[in-house]
Amino acid sequence: MSQRLVVIGNGMAGARTVEEILARNGDFTVTMFGDEPYGNYNRIMLSNLLAGVETEDGIFLNDLAWYQENGITLNAGVKIQRIDKARKVVFGDDGSETPYDKLIIATGSYAWTPPIKGIHHPKRGYHQGVFAFRTLDDTRAMIRYARDHERAVVIGGGLLGLEAARGLQNHLNHVTLLHAMGHLMNTQLDAKAGSMLKDSIENKLGIDVIVDAMTSEILGKDRVTGVKLGDGTVIECDVVVVAAGIRPNTQVAADSELPVERGIVVDDQMRVRGESDVYAVGECAQHRGEMYGLVAPLWDQAKVLADHITGRDLDAAYTGSKISTKLKVAGIDVASMGLKEPATDEDEVIVYSEPRKGVYKQIIIRDGVLVGATLVGDNRKAAGLIQAFDRGMALPEERAELLFDIGGPAGEVAPADMPDDAQVCNCNGVSKGAICGAVSAGCKTVGGVMDKTRAGKGCGTCKPLVQRIVEWAAGGEVEEDPAASWYVPGVPMPKPELMAAIRKYELKSVSSVFDKLVPGGEHDAKSKMGLASLLKMMWADEYVDERDARFINDRVHGNIQRDGTFSVVPQMKGGVTSPAQLRKIADVAEKYDVPMVKLTGGQRIDLLGVPKEKLPAIWADLDMPSGYAYAKSFRTVKTCVGSDFCRFGVGDSTALGIALEERYQGLEGPGKMKLAVTGCPRNCAEAYCKDLGVVAIDGGKWEIYVGGAAGAHIRKGDLLTTVGTAEEVIRLTGRFLQYYRENANWLERTYTFVPRIGIDRIREIVVDDADGVAADLDAAVEEAVQAYKDPWKERAEPATPGQFRTSLPLTVLPQVPVRS
Amino acid sequence: MTLSTSASSNTRTVLGPLADIPPGEGRSYVVGGETIAVFHLRDGSLRAVSAVCPHKGGPLADGQIDNRVVVCPLHLNAWDLATGCSQSGQPPIDVYPVRADGDLIVLGD
Ligand SMILES: Cc1cc2nc3c(=O)[nH]c(=O)nc-3n(C[C@H](O)[C@H](O)[C@H](O)COP(=O)(O)OP(=O)(O)OC[C@H]3O[C@@H](n4cnc5c(N)ncnc54)[C@H](O)[C@@H]3O)c2cc1C
Numbered sequence: 001m002s003q004r005l006v007v008i009g010n011g012m013a014g015a016r017t018v019e020e021i022l023a024r025n026g027d028f029t030v031t032m033f034g035d036e037p038y039g040n041y042n043r044i045m046l047s048n049l050l051a052g053v054e055t056e057d058g059i060f061l062n063d064l065a066w067y068q069e070n071g072i073t074l075n076a077g078v079k080i081q082r083i084d085k086a087r088k089v090v091f092g093d094d095g096s097e098t099p100y101d102k103l104i105i106a107t108g109s110y111a112w113t114p115p116i117k118g119i120h121h122p123k124r125g126y127h128q129g130v131f132a133f134r135t136l137d138d139t140r141a142m143i144r145y146a147r148d149h150e151r152a153v154v155i156g157g158g159l160l161g162l163e164a165a166r167g168l169q170n171h172l173n174h175v176t177l178l179h180a181m182g183h184l185m186n187t188q189l190d191a192k193a194g195s196m197l198k199d200s201i202e203n204k205l206g207i208d209v210i211v212d213a214m215t216s217e218i219l220g221k222d223r224v225t226g227v228k229l230g231d232g233t234v235i236e237c238d239v240v241v242v243a244a245g246i247r248p249n250t251q252v253a254a255d256s257e258l259p260v261e262r263g264i265v266v267d268d269q270m271r272v273r274g275e276s277d278v279y280a281v282g283e284c285a286q287h288r289g290e291m292y293g294l295v296a297p298l299w300d301q302a303k304v305l306a307d308h309i310t311g312r313d314l315d316a317a318y319t320g321s322k323i324s325t326k327l328k329v330a331g332i333d334v335a336s337m338g339l340k341e342p343a344t345d346e347d348e349v350i351v352y353s354e355p356r357k358g359v360y361k362q363i364i365i366r367d368g369v370l371v372g373a374t375l376v377g378d379n380r381k382a383a384g385l386i387q388a389f390d391r392g393m394a395l396p397e398e399r400a401e402l403l404f405d406i407g408g409p410a411g412e413v414a415p416a417d418m419p420d421d422a423q424v425c426n427c428n429g430v431s432k433g434a435i436c437g438a439v440s441a442g443c444k445t446v447g448g449v450m451d452k453t454r455a456g457k458g459c460g461t462c463k464p465l466v467q468r469i470v471e472w473a474a475g476g477e478v479e480e481d482p483a484a485s486w487y488v489p490g491v492p493m494p495k496p497e498l499m500a501a502i503r504k505y506e507l508k509s510v511s512s513v514f515d516k517l518v519p520g521g522e523h524d525a526k527s528k529m530g531l532a533s534l535l536k537m538m539w540a541d542e543y544v545d546e547r548d549a550r551f552i553n554d555r556v557h558g559n560i561q562r563d564g565t566f567s568v569v570p571q572m573k574g575g576v577t578s579p580a581q582l583r584k585i586a587d588v589a590e591k592y593d594v595p596m597v598k599l600t601g602g603q604r605i606d607l608l609g610v611p612k613e614k615l616p617a618i619w620a621d622l623d624m625p626s627g628y629a630y631a632k633s634f635r636t637v638k639t640c641v642g643s644d645f646c647r648f649g650v651g652d653s654t655a656l657g658i659a660l661e662e663r664y665q666g667l668e669g670p671g672k673m674k675l676a677v678t679g680c681p682r683n684c685a686e687a688y689c690k691d692l693g694v695v696a697i698d699g700g701k702w703e704i705y706v707g708g709a710a711g712a713h714i715r716k717g718d719l720l721t722t723v724g725t726a727e728e729v730i731r732l733t734g735r736f737l738q739y740y741r742e743n744a745n746w747l748e749r750t751y752t753f754v755p756r757i758g759i760d761r762i763r764e765i766v767v768d769d770a771d772g773v774a775a776d777l778d779a780a781v782e783e784a785v786q787a788y789k790d791p792w793k794e795r796a797e798p799a800t801p802g803q804f805r806t807s808l809p810l811t812v813l814p815q816v817p818v819r820s
Numbered sequence: 821m822t823l824s825t826s827a828s829s830n831t832r833t834v835l836g837p838l839a840d841i842p843p844g845e846g847r848s849y850v851v852g853g854e855t856i857a858v859f860h861l862r863d864g865s866l867r868a869v870s871a872v873c874p875h876k877g878g879p880l881a882d883g884q885i886d887n888r889v890v891v892c893p894l895h896l897n898a899w900d901l902a903t904g905c906s907q908s909g910q911p912p913i914d915v916y917p918v919r920a921d922g923d924l925i926v927l928g929d
């Protein structure tokens with residue numbers, strides 16, 4: 001028989017916990033008691049309801065039908081007065097007695113009112129015109145009353161008070177905000193940020209703010225006519241909203257001999273201390289001395305509770321939450337997390353302040369991790385900071401990147417501000433609405449949503465925005481994507497582990513990796529290309545090349561085009577050509593009716609629109625090596641004319657570019673490798689924004705930059721080192737590229753790889769040989785160089801049957817007669 | 821569609837030798853005016869689907885496969901080879917019965 005589960009409190013934590021239990025197929029007969037006469041609504045949205053941007057219907061999370069469908073008995077409007085632990089029953093204020101096997105207390109909090117003279121009315125609870133801001137009933141009454149009145153005072157300058165003040169502006173003309181402390185939001189913000197916020201609230205929103213304001217009395221006989229402050233000031237008003245704080249609803253627990261300190265004391269499984277069948281969750285619970293007043297921690301608590309009570313995972317433990325807030329009061333963004341001020345002299349503090357615009361940013365770093373951040377007036381970096389804070393992620397060396405978008409696309413928009421039809425992924429045409437749809441259909445990981453919608457699967461620039469939309473749509477409930485750390489989605493291992501396993505079992509073909517390393521041995525189409533690249537890098541000549549592991553581009557050595565034809569880009573080392581070469585290309589283009597001949601961004605000539613079956617013949621007529629303009633590999637080395645011709649040139653950039661391309665042509669890697677050599681810092685060959693760029697400087701020296709990009713993402717490369725000879729450039733280039741090949745994730749370009757590892761660390765390894773691996777890197781890249789074969793030589797005989805047979809009805813396919 | 825009706829009325833069509841399709845790859849055939857992509861799975865079995873990607877006309881036979889799905893080479897949408905259903909919200913593709921008979925590929929039941 002199923003056990004009887006009773007839940008006291010039908011608010012956000014109680015209802016969510018029940019949902020989590022249902023999701024785990026918990027076998028319970030559930031009875032819920034809620035003091036409020038409704039189903040379960042989203043308390044957070046009361047701010048929006050007050051502000052008039054949300055309707056009452058819109059804020060309900062679970063309507064009465066949901067309770068019925070799930071066999072839950074809801075006693076809405078019934079308050080539980082006492083629990084009898086010994087008999088295991090709860091007593092309601094309607095005289096009911098309800099037995100339980102397991103009990104969950106989720107009674108939340110109530111609005112606290114400071115002891116102010118005249119705030120209460122002896123008969124009516126609050127004085128007429130005085131409101132709290134906690135429940136739907138509070139909000140309804142406040143709106144109804146405010147509509148017919150003129151001036152409001154809000155007591156309390158924290159999160160809730162600010163929301164109330166903004167919302168009230170919708171309903172009446174004048175709002176004054178009184179705050180007892182020295183600055184607004186003093187629990188989250190330092191004095192500087194608080195005063196910046198005050199200025200914005202006053203100037204942008206037109207709300208009067210008075211700090212250090214002790215309210216001593218509510219004036220008015222039958223109804224409110226004003227408030228009086230400690231210094232005697234009187235502010236006339238006809239509505240007062242008290243948002244001075246919350247206190248947990250612990251009376252029931254205390255009356256029933258359960259341990260109550262500030263809140264109901266629970267252990268890491270959310271069980272009330274010393275009780276095996278009573279749990280507490282939400283704002284009423286005190287865990288490891290902490291109480292929480294935001295929803296994100298409640299979600300975590302609900303999961304652990306559900307895991308434990310259903311027996312799904314008896315070891316599940318809640319270990320506390322790191323609190324971060326991000327909100328928008330009308331036009332003003334505020335985000336805060338962790339420390340609001342540095343705690344020790346060693347804490348690294350970075351501050352940016354621009355009072356005229358009302359922008360203030362502060363971050364606090366300790367031992368390389370983010371321990372606190374405050375943003376006012378500009379939340380564009382909030383999502384990233386919250387993530388870094390929650391997960392203790394490594395931070396960019398360039399600290400300014402934490403506060404600003406440097407070189408990235410400007411103007412990050414908040415998901416909440418985007419219309420549903422706003423296009424997020426410009427490559428695959430995915431709208432914000434489609435992403436939210438996938439989330440509400442149950443997809444709770446960023447990777448899952450990307451798979452479902454294809455958002456972020458084009459050039460990838462929109463990935464951060466997709467992530468923010470998913471986080472926003474899931475209401476802080478994004479699940480960690482285990483696959484995020486894997487090298488490819490189909491083999492559950494990060495790259496170092498994967499490489500170790502491949503070496504251990506001597507796996508030399510892609511299918512053998514699936515067979516050996518994937519539980520169940522399932523193959524995965526989307527992982528084949530990444531594995532093929534890795535195995536080829538690891539085994540060079542010994543790699544067992546299964547042709548189906550290759551992407552079509554690598555099967556036929558051309559870049560597939562939108563109509564299924566291919567492009568042919570012959571090698572043109574350093575972008576240098578000759579009349580004979582040009583003549584040959586021209587002849588071929590004419591002979592094969594090539595629809596378009598175009599100069600590429602990589603200083604070469606592209607023959608576009610070549611049908612697959614013509615590729616071998618074209619290669620034969622060209623008799624030039626492949627330019628690899630289709631592979632995840634070493635692409636081109638762009639050069640400028642350099643000292644040979646240019647009057648500014650200080651180094652022979654063309655010769656060095658040709659030498660680099662000669663040596664590293666066709667080198668495969670986790671991503672494309674685009675290089676350039678430029679003959680002086682005027683940078684005509686754009687070397688500063690290449691995966692590896694070389695710049696000649698006066699005195700016969702060469703600077704080497706790595707990690708640059710000028711595609712969808714723009715980044716200037718970091719200076720790796722300066723060397724004196726072309727030979728050193730060539731050697732360090734090989735070493736760096738090999739280090740990248742061995743350590744980057746699949747499709748991770750150097751512009752993410754270099755900042756991830758850090759340029760200083762890369763320099764230690766590649767230039768200073770601090771890890772003693774330089775010789776190995778040199779040897780490995782040498783082996784790869786020796787293994788190079790021009791793929792366009794593979795043309796006399798197809799490598800596989802039908803290698804060059806067309807796959808679309810562009811030309812004649814084998815016609816199979818149909819017998820009826 | 822002409823082909824599916826003829827296929828369901830027990831038409832059997834020999835497409836060619838099994839050896840024409842390397843393991844894990846696909847090739848296109850024109851059958852009675854329809855172009856279909858036939859895949860030779862690594863588990864040895866065969867699958868046949870419409871050859872033209874419903875998204876933007878990509879050549880599905882040039883796509884990469886595993887034992888379940890084909891991934892179009894143009895924009896990497898994926899379809900289940902057994903049911904024809906898209907895994908990324910695209911319209912479905914047609915699926916045809918196909919099998920190996922000795923060393924021949926036979927389309928039809
Ligand atoms: C206006 C407003 C805006 C907010 N904005 C945000 C925000 O932007 N972000 C954020 O993270 N958080 C926000 N919060 C806080 C958030 O709403 C709370 O943290 C959350 O609702 C707490 O959930 P809970 O289930 O613990 O308590 P509640 O949601 O308060 O639920 C407790 C329920 O138990 C009932 N109850 C209490 N005692 C008994 C009893 N003895 N018998 C029966 N029923 C009982 C109560 O009536 C109540 O319905 C906001 C809160 C308010 C009021």
Ligand code: HEM
Pocket residue numbers: 458459559560561567569600601602603604606627628629635636638674675710711712713
């Ligand atoms: C199927 C899609 C694409 C095709 C067919 C294509 C084709 C090409 C070709 C043929 C070149 C010349 C390369 C060379 O000479 O080596 C090139 C260069 C370039 N491509 Fe693409 N490309 C594609 C996608 C992209 C995407 C998605 C981006 C950006 C995110 C991009 C950014 C670039 C840049 C920046 C260059 C110039 C490289 C340089 O100056 O060295 N390409 N592209």
Ligand code: SF4
Pocket residue numbers: none
């Ligand atoms: S060549 Fe590059 S920029 Fe041009 S359409 Fe294709 S992906 Fe976009």
Ligand code: SF4
Pocket residue numbers: 640641642643646647648649650653678679680681682683684685
């Ligand atoms: S980068 Fe310097 S050397 Fe090269 S072409 Fe430009 S000005 Fe001349």
Ligand code: FES
Pocket residue numbers: 873874875876877878892893894895896897
């Ligand atoms: S054409 Fe096939 S995925 Fe776009």
